[in-house]
Amino acid sequence: MSKYFLNHIKELEAEALFVLREVFAQFENPAILFSGGKDSIVVTHLARKAFFPAKIPFTLLHVDTGHNFPETIAFRDALVKELGVKLAVGSVQESIDQGRVVEERGKNASRNALQTVTLLDTIEENKFDVCIGGGRRDEEKARAKERFFSHRDEFGQWDPKNQRSELWNIFNGKHHQGEHFRVFPISNWTEMDVWQYIDMENIAIPSLYIAHEREVVWRDNTWLPFSDFLTLRSGEKVERKQVRFRTLGDITITGGVESDADSLEKIVAEVAAARQTERGNRADDKRSETAMEDRKRDGYF
Amino acid sequence: MANIDNTQLLRFTTAGSVDDGKSTLIGRLLYDSKSIFEDQLDAVKRSSERKGLRHVELAHLTDGLKDEREQGITIDVAYRYFATPKRKFIIADTPGHIQYTRNMVTGASTANLALILVDARKGVIEQTCRHSFIASLLQIPHLIVCVNKMDLVDYSEEAYNKIVEEYKEFAAKLEINDIRFIPISALKGDNVVNRSEAMSWFKGSTLLNTLETIHISSDQNHVDCRFPVQTVIRPHNDEYHDYRGYAGRVAGGIFKPGDEVTVLPSGLESKIKSIDTFDGKVEEAFSPMAVTITLEDEIDISRGDMIVRRNNQPQVAQGLDVMICWLNNKGPQLRAKYILKHTSNEVRAVLKEVLYKVDINTLHRIEEDKEIQMNDIFRVKMRSTKPLMIDSYRRNRVTGSLILIDEATNETVAAGMII
Known part of the structure; x- marks a missing residue:
């Protein structure tokens, strides 16, 4: 070549x-x-x-x-x-x-x-x-x-x-x-x-993208972060999970995935193996087609 | 994981009509190369069920906007992405109707390969010629003709050969050197990603394998040095007090520090002092790298100027001979002024004389009717208010292309290729 x-x-x-x-x-x-x-x-x-x-x-x-x-x-x-x-x-x-x-x-x-x-x-x-x-x-x-x-x-x-x-x-x-x-x-x-580039260039990103322990609530097939803005519904409970976020929107609508990808390299590997689109955990896109x-x-x- | 150091990017365009299976083929490529995510597939399954279909309509994977899903047609250029361990692919997916010529031209403008679909039952039809001609006009270096729906002609080698012969006869008029043929069934998956068992007589590679291995690194012009200046970088800080760099993207050739260069249109001469990037200085810059060039001498250079090698210069001209595709509802006005954009240059220009229109189905020249409408392709003489640094489009797709903008509406009304 x-x-x-x-x-x-x-x-x-x-x-x-x-x-x-x-x-x-x-x-x-x-x-x-x-x-x-x-x-x-x-x-x-x-x-x-x-x-x-x-x-x-x-x-x-x-x-x-x-x-x-x-x-x-x-x-x-x-x-x-x-x-x-x-x-x-x-x-x-x-x-x-x-x-x-x-x-x-x-x-x-x-x-x-x-x-x-x-x-x-x-x-x-x-x-x-x-x-x-x-x-x-x-x-x-x-x-x-x-x-x-x-x-x-x-x-x-x-x-x-x-x-x-x-x-x-x-x-x-x-x-x-x-x-x-x-x-x-x-x-x-x-x-x-984007992930390969972040890894290649060693660009600093918010820690939220990297797997960390956090208080979360299971709702609509995703782990929503627990915050002051979230009101629990009946049957829901706050749990501690190792999660990371694939996109960052508002804390009220951005769901996390369970993950042990705690480095950029592991994230690249996880993205390569992912079977869901990154916006699959965004409630804003699910409202209608x-x-x-x-x-x-x-x-x- | 593949080593990303060597994965190249291949941009290709597809054109097809509603029923020749183009969307199915793209859906198949995405699906079989495992580029479809579960939630996307679920959405397609749901919409297929709503329509009462028994199979999953792969074509729905590529329908973008609401109107298109409702009408079952593709109305614009849509871009799709998929990757294999060998290459990354960008598909410019365009509709194939005659009224969408402008979209085909748009999709073809950035592609280095065109996929042409031929229905095995119908053979070479008007549309096949139209798509091929546009690929040739836009100087796409590689063309793959997929003879689709082979399952509907019993996977017949004879039917396939007949179409290949028919196409080759027509293609003699085209300016494309690399044309390949593959018999496929997009619906059943034959020869798309996996080899067809039903067509063991076909000894060539599958479509995906061809896309992965076709040689594209010599598609760029590495001979004629052209550097259109986009902007001048002057940091005004203590560390880089006197720094004056010319930022742009190499449009052709290979630039090195020490090269003797001429700046056009002024004709002033200098030497390249350094080629800078955020990651450090580089020893060579070639197309399509984005770099910043500094020169040994302080000369006045601004956006729109072009740095070239002293012994290999483009033509500097105000009179232009251009093949144009008209993109706008409102036809062109002779002697009216348009804004002309060419590389980083912007001037005003007039259309002086239409020489002929091209029948894009037969490639015949039409000299008696010069009434231009949207989607027409025609050859025209133009004059610009200031000189432009041009090459023929055939020689260089960057320095040989231009667009026209309507001064009143700001719309892009034409795409031009310099002859």
């Missing part, structure tokens, strides 16, 4: 660096949508590489639902300090207090859907014209048709039937006043690629 080729991870990395530099060149005020999850951490790491030796020229934007894992917030603050970047926080609690949204009630209530309003408000307040996200096309079927450069109208909505054609690696970020873009530099990565598509149309991540 010729020595002039990149292995698949290096090729995906090069593609992402190219995309991030296009964002910097084509937009005025970009932000990285930072959830504290592994995908947004990888995107932030890639941004660091794309502009080295300069600092990351983007703000980190975090939508704080008030239902975060405490570990996520601590991780976010440490990273912001290390990188010397600006942080913008949108608070779902404030949106509720201001009457912009109404808290869900009922047995599966979560703040997941409420985030969209807070996100769009925060984008408007800060005048971000582009938000860079860690979304991947392999995550969910509605995401399989997402572009690298995804246009949002002035209401922040995604129109899947009227997307701009995206050819070669020529990206069209042209937009009118008030419209914005979502850009997904790791569109072509799979869960496996088109749950993700519906949220995306409204302006979700």
Whole structure:
């Protein structure tokens, strides 16, 4: 084999660096949508590489639902300090207090859907014209048709039937006043690629991804973390289990899996053997077959 | 676990109509290569049952959006991922109707291999020609023709050979050197991942084996050095006070420190001082690496400029001869200005004269009717307001491609390949 080729991870990395530099060149005020999850951490790491030796020229934007894992917030603050970047926080609690949204009630209530309003408000307040996200096309079927450069109208909505054609690696970020873009530099990565990359680059991630002992409750075929936000139903009990999380959303909706993968290497091996998709433990996707598509149309991540 | 150091990425495109089994084939590849998760399979089983089907409809694995599941058609390009220990695959899955030419072109633009499906009962039809022509136009280097539904022609070698001959006759008009043929049944799984027992007469490799082993590392242009500058990196901090780096992705050739280079369009000359990455300096940079180049001399370089080798330069031109695929509902306006994007460059351009349209089913030139509509492919003379650094698309897919954007709507209205 010729020595002039990149292995698949290096090729995906090069593609992402190219995309991030296009964002910097084509937009005025970009932000990285930072959830504290592994995908947004990888995107932030890639941004660091794309502009080295300069600092990351983007703000980190975090939508704080008030239902975060405490570990996520601590991780976010440490990273912001290390990188010397600006942080913008949108608070779902404030949106509720201001009457912009109404808290869900009922047995599966979560703040997941409420985030969209807070996100769009925060984008408007800060005048971000582009938000860079860690979304991947392999995550969910509605995401399989997402572009690298995804246009949002002035209401922040995604129109899947009227997307701009995206050819070669020529990206069209042209937009009118008030419209914005979502850009997904790791569109072509799979869960496996992300873990292999985290392992290869030795990227720091929240300890939640690594197997640890925790108080959990068995509900809807998954181990939900016990927290102040969880009300026990009849027959449910709090147990201590060795678990890890494959995705990190709100503490109220993110289920863990029993695991003894306590190192990155073991996680890569576990992902390779997994028989369930990573979002299989996310209550937000289980609501209906088109749950993700519906949220995306409204302006979700 | 496979050693990831050597796993290559293969991007391929598929095109097919509603009933030639394309979705079933992709479902089969994902299913037999064990790339389907239990919860995905459960969802497909549930929807198959709801529809009253007795078998699990593998095609449902690839239907993305709500409208498509309701109508049973694929309306856009969808990307799928699977991996084997040897390679990672990205499938650009596109619909095959004539009104979806633009989607096929989009899917083909990033692919290094095209899968063409032929129904064994129908042989080479108009659509087969259309898909093949688009693959050729977009300069996809490898093409695999899958003769599908062999189970419906009793796995007949004779039927297969007839289709292969028919296709080869047509393919003489194409510009693709590497064309392979495989008889398969996507529904039954013959020769997709596992060898077919019913077709022991076929001595070639299965589809998956071919995808895993086809030689792709020489698909990139490693001859003509081209480095379009995306952005200039100036850290403004104490450690890198005077640092000035040119960030971009190598579009062709192999760059090394010490190389004598010319910066276009200014024509200023310098030498490469270093090639930098976050992981350290590198001795060589080749396509598609993303790096930052520093030069020995302080010269004025900005986004849109191109660093090339002194003795091998692209054409610097304002007059362009381009093959275009029109992507928009609203047809092109002659003499109207469009935004033209080419590598990291952005200029304005006008369409001066349509030379001819191409009948994408027969490859014939249509010179009498020059009315252009969405999905039409035509050759046009253009002029840009500023010079562009171009190669022919045949020579380099990065420096030979461009898009046009409507100034009023900001929509991408055309894809162009420089002749």
